[in-house]
Amino acid sequence: MHAWRIDALDPRAGIAFVSWRGETLFESPDLENAPAFYIAAPTFAAIPLAHRAIALGAERRGFQVGLIVNGAEFPFETLEDVSDFVRRLYLTSAGAGPRGGGAPTVPEPGPGLGPDGLAPDGEAEAPSSDLRGAATRFAERAFDLQVGPARVVEWPAQAYAVDLEAMEKGRAPIVHGAMILLVELLERYRGASDAERLDRWSRAGQRLVETIARLELVPWLTQGAPSARLHAACKAFLNASQGWDGDYGHRSAVWWALVHMQTPFRNGRWAEEGLLLWAGAGPGSEPLDDLASWPLPLDLAKAIGALDPARASVADLLSVVLGAPGLMQDAPEVEAVLSFAAARVVAHAGARYVGGGVAFILEEADQPIAVARHAGLAAAAGAWLAENLPTRVFARPLEQVISSPLITAVEGALA
Amino acid sequence: MSAPVDWTARLEAALAELAASDPETEAYLRANSDLVLRALTGQAVDGGVAPGGVGAKVVVNMSAAHVPAFVADGYKNAYDLDAEAARRVGEKPAVSAKRLAVDTALQSLHQGAPEDIYFAAVELNGCGVGFYGDLCLVLRDDVTQEADVVLDRNSYDLIREPLRSRIEAAAGGGDPAPARADQAAQMAGVMNRDVQAIAAIKVLQGRLPVQRLMSTGMVSGGVLEDEDYIEVLRPSGFSVGDLTEVRLTSAEVALDERIRGRALTGRPPSQAELVWRDNRRRAEDRLRALGVPVRVVAAAGRTKG
Secondary structure (H helix, E strand, C coil), X not given: CCEEEEEEEECCCCEEEEEEECCCCCCXXXXXXXXXXXXXXXXXXXXXXXXXXXXXXXXXXXXXXXCEECCEECCECCHXXXXXXXXXXXXXXXXXXXXXXXXXXXXXXXXXXXXXXXCCCCCCCCCCCHHHHHHHHHHHHHHHCCCCCCEECCXXXXXXXXXXXXXXXXXXXXXXXXXXXXHHHHHCHHHCCCHHHHHHHHHHHHHHHHHHHHCCCHHHHHHHCCCHHHHHHHHHHXXXXXXXXXXXXXXXXXXXXXHHHHCCCCCCHHHHCCCEEECCCCCCCCHHHHHHHCECCHHHHHHCCCCCHHHCEHHHHHHHHHHCHHHHCCCHHHHHHHHHHHHHHHCCCCCCCCCCCEEECCCCCCCHHHHHHHHHHHHHHHHHHHHHCCCEECCHHHHHHHHCCCCCHHXXXXX | CCCCCCHHHHHHXXXXXXXXXXXXXXXXXXXXXHHHHHHHHCCECCECCCCCCCCCEEEEEXXXXXXXXXXXXXXXXXXXXXXXXXXXXXXXXXXXXXHHHHHHHHHHHHCCXXXXXXXXXXXXXXXXXXHHCCEEEEECCCCCCCCCEEECCXXXXXXXXXXXXXXXXXXXXXXXXXXXXXXXXXXXXEHHHHHHHHHHHHHHHCCCCXXXXXXXXXXXXXXXXXXXXXXXXXXXXXXXXXXXXXXXXXXXXXXXXHHHHHXXXXXXXXXXXXXXXXXXXXXXXXXXXXXXXXXXXXXXXXXXX
C-alpha cells in the first residue's frame, strides 16, 4: 500500500526526506521514482525534490535510513503528519540532553517536589486545568490508537481576557511555575561553592527576578498565596548569603530574597534601597538563554527523561513537553513550569502585557493595570502553547518513538 | 572493469558536441571551459601560479545540532553511526539493499571497505549540499587527498533511472552488479587529475552554449547546484582540526536574525525556531573557540566574514 514513508531522517537536526511509495526501501536494490519531499527545521515546510537520490545520499551524511516501527516502515497518511512528526521529534531530541551552557549549579539540586508538589499552603491538590485535561485526552487517544492514521488535535487557547475567572485560570499556573523555579534556584544557592558557580547562579537569579518583575508577578509571590517551602527557602538563602537570621514573615522574606538574588555577594546599594526592586525591561537576553539558565527540580527533570537530571533546565522541559505533552498529564508542576516558560517566551519588549520591571515592596496584588496585563499575558502564553503543541496524535508506537529520549552522549561533556 | 575515463578527452568531445560545428560558439565554449578550469584551480584569469587556499574545496554539510558531537568525536559515516545507534529512532534496520548495491559498485573504484569511506562534495564558493545540514564544513587542501575518487554525480544515480535501465540492458538479464561497477567507473575520476574537467563538463552542459563569457558566480553555481553535485569518496574521516572554515548561507543567517528579532521585540518565535537558532549560535561559538572561521556566503561565489 502506498503511503508517505521516510527515506532518510535526522531527528536531532530536524530533517527528513519522505516519498510516496510502497514499503520498498530496504528490499529492492532499485531506487524507484516517487513523489519526494524535503522537510527541515525550523519551518518544517514540505519542499518538493526532483528525485530521491539526494534522499538516499543523506544516509552517507549520518542520517538514518527509513523509520521502522513494529517491524515495518511506518506509513504516514499526509505530508502534514510527517511534518508534525519531524517537528515533535526535533523538540524531544533537543530537550533530552543538557544544553551546552547547562543549568547553573551542578552538585546539589533541591530535594525534589515530593508527592504533594509545591502547592501554596492550604492547596494540597492543584486545581484542574484545561491544558492538563487536554494533555490527558491526548495521551489516552494515543493509547487507543494502536495502528492507523494520525488524528488532528486541538489545544485550548482560551481567550483569557474575556473575564476575570478565565484570566485567573491562565495566571495561576504561571505564578505556580515562578514559585517552583524560585524555590529551586534558592535551594541551589548552597551549592554555589566557588566563584564560577556563584557567577552562574547569580546570572540565573538575575534573569529569573527580571522575568518575574517584568511579568508583574512579585506581589503574587510575596502576598498572593503563601507557601511554607518558598518562605523557608527565602529565609535559608538570606541567612546563607547575607547572614540574616531574623524571623521574617512571608512577604518580607520573599521580597528580600528577590532583591538579594540579583546581587547575593554585593551587600550594598540594593540592601539600602531595597524598598524598590528594579529590573531592566529589555530587550535584554533571548528567551532560550533565560530558560536554559534555570534549573529544574529533580522530580521534573526525571519526569521528562533528562539524561542528567541535575543539569536539566527549563528550556529542556519546554522542548520535551511541547513534543510529548502526555508527560503533562497528572503533573501540575510540569504544566506550571511549562506555562511560566511560555510566558517568558511571549514577554518580549514592547508587548502590551509586559510591565516596566519595577516593583515596590508595599505594592498590592491585583492592581487594575496588573490584572489587565495578566489577562493579556495569559492569553498570549496560552495561544503560543497551542501553536507549539502537537497538531496530531499518532498511533501509540509512533508516540513512543517521539517520547524516546535521544542523546548524543558526548554533548554533556561540553557543558 | 572499464578502463579509467580520460576526462580531458571527454571534455574535448563535450565541447565539440555543444559547439555543433559553429566556430564562434566553440571559441566561447573553450574560453568558458578555460575559465572553469582556472576557477577550480584558483588561478587568476590571466593564468599564473595559483595562490594557496583558493579554488575547489571538498565540503561536507552538517546540521549545527551535531557540532558538539563532531567536535568531540570527529566526523562519522553511516556505518559508524549504525554501530553506535546514538542518533537513530525506531527499530534498527538491516543495511538496505540499495546501499549494498551502490557500495558494491563503488568498491572497485576505491579498493577499500565500504565502512571506511566518507562521502563529501566538491564546492567552489558556495555552501555545499544544503539539504544535508545548515553548516558547510570546508576541508583544508592538505587534508584532501589527491588520489581521492571523485564521481561526476551522486552515486545513488546508479540505481535509479535512467542509469538503472542502461545497467540492466548491459547485464543482459544476468547479475547487474558487474555492469553497475562498469557504469560507476564511467562516472569516476581522480581528485587532482580529473576534477577540473569533470566540473567543466558539468558546468558547460548545464547551460545553453551562448556567445558570452561566464562569471565566477555562474561557475560556482554550476559546480554544485542544489541536488546536483560532484561526489568525493574519502578513504578516511576528519575532525575539527581538518577544517579551513565553515560557511553559512545568507538566507539562513537572515532567518536566524529574524528569529532573534522576533524573540526580542515582535511576534514570538516557535520553540522549534528558538532551538534551531540556539543550535546555530552554540555551534558557531564552539567552532570559533577552536579557531575555525565561520563565514557567511553573501552572494553567489562571494563570502564575507
